[in-house]
Amino acid sequence: MSKKNGSSPALTEMPTWYAPKEKISFGKMIYDKKNGTYFGRTPKSWGQLMLFYIIFYIILAGLFATCMQGLFSALNDKTPLRQLKDSLIGTNPGLGFRPLSEETERGSVIQFDTKKPDEGQYWVSLLDDFLDSYSNRNGDKQSKICGFNSTHNSQQVCFVDIDSFGPCTKQNSYGYKNGRPCVFLKLNKIFGWEPQYYDDPQHLPDNMPIDLQEHIGNVSQLERQQIWVSCHGQHSNDKEKMGAINYYPSRGFAAYYYPFLNQPGYLSPLIAVQFEKPKVNEMVTVECRAWAKNIIYSGSNRDRMGSVVFQLYID
Structure with missing residues (x-):
């Protein structure tokens, strides 16, 4: 390629990479x-x-x-692969209560006005739904009416009699119409867990409420095979506002309901706690605790164990 008379160089050949690609239809x-x-x-x-x-x-x-x-x-329909200490839930059952609102903004507060029937009916409906499975067990051949003197094998299911809850029944609106509300307590189910009972009145925990200690001492030796329950005002001012309470059918979960082995038709035992005369127009914080030698207790709001807290507010 040469340059003549100052003219621009002429391209004599086209680079191969510059060749346009063939259009593909x-x-x-x-x-x-x-x-x-x-x-x-x-x-x-x-x-x-x-x-x-x-x-x-x-x-x-x-x-x-x-x-x-x-x-x-490795799985079994009736027996979990990991049990007790090897399981995620461990060996310390939690204590729960009902009625519990599905509206998260209510938290653990049970609030109603006795002069407004709809407010009380809201909590009655929640308890109706909760106890529906217990009501439908009447006449179920899989269930057996158990007692401390009766014998049964571990595969039998003991009947939870909803007629044993005294005034805490559907017919009485569970006390929400007359300002004497009932709260039902239950323990979480843990497969294979067996409670260790406080059945010796001479060897009870020092921090156990005096009234519960007296109650244990007044029942027969056989009836002491129970997971005991106590409810009290969480703080000193709550204790003054809470008033008297009653437990139905007893102050404990009976031994014959344990262990839970995934028996067909098994339902957790219940305790109905009725608050006779809580102070109106005052928030009352109640703590209920389960008592057994192998139930660890922690009253921490962040890591609560073996107990439950809820609030009552009656307008």
Whole structure:
């Protein structure tokens, strides 16, 4: 290439990389007759690719089936794989209460006005729903009426008699119409857990309420096989405002309901606590605690164990 008379150099040849690409039509993209390709691949290439993915997914499905088979072989419909200390929930049952509102903004506050029937009916409806499964067990052949003197094997289910809750019944609106509300307590179910009872009046915890100690001393030796329950005002001013309370059918969860072994038809035992005369127009904070040698107690609001706290507010 030369430069003459100051003129610009002339391009004598076009670089290969600059050559414009051939435009490919949509039809040619589907099938290229010249190269014999479909969507850029020959039939042989497509066959190899399909064979690879077929083998790949067969192996993947085989591995998945083997893992699932191994998992299901370790599971049991009636017995959990991990129990007690090896389980996530451990060996310390929690104490719960009902009625508990589904409206999270209410928290653990049970509030109603005795002069406004709809407010009391709200809590009555919650208890009706909660006790519905217990009501439907009447006449169930799987259940047995148990007592401290009766014998039964571990696979039998002891009947929870809702007629044993004294005035805490549906017919009495659970006390929410006359300002004497009932709160039901229950322990969480833990498979295989068996309580260790405080059944010796001479060896009771020093911090156990005096009235509960006296109650244990007044019942027969056989009836001391219970997980005891006590409720009190959480703070000193709450104790003054709470008033008298009654427990139905007793102050404990009887021994014959334990252990829970996933028996068909099993329902957790209940204790109905009726507050006879809580102070009106005052917030009363109540703490209820379960008592057994192997129930660890913590009153911390952050890490509460073996107890439950709720508030009563009657307008």
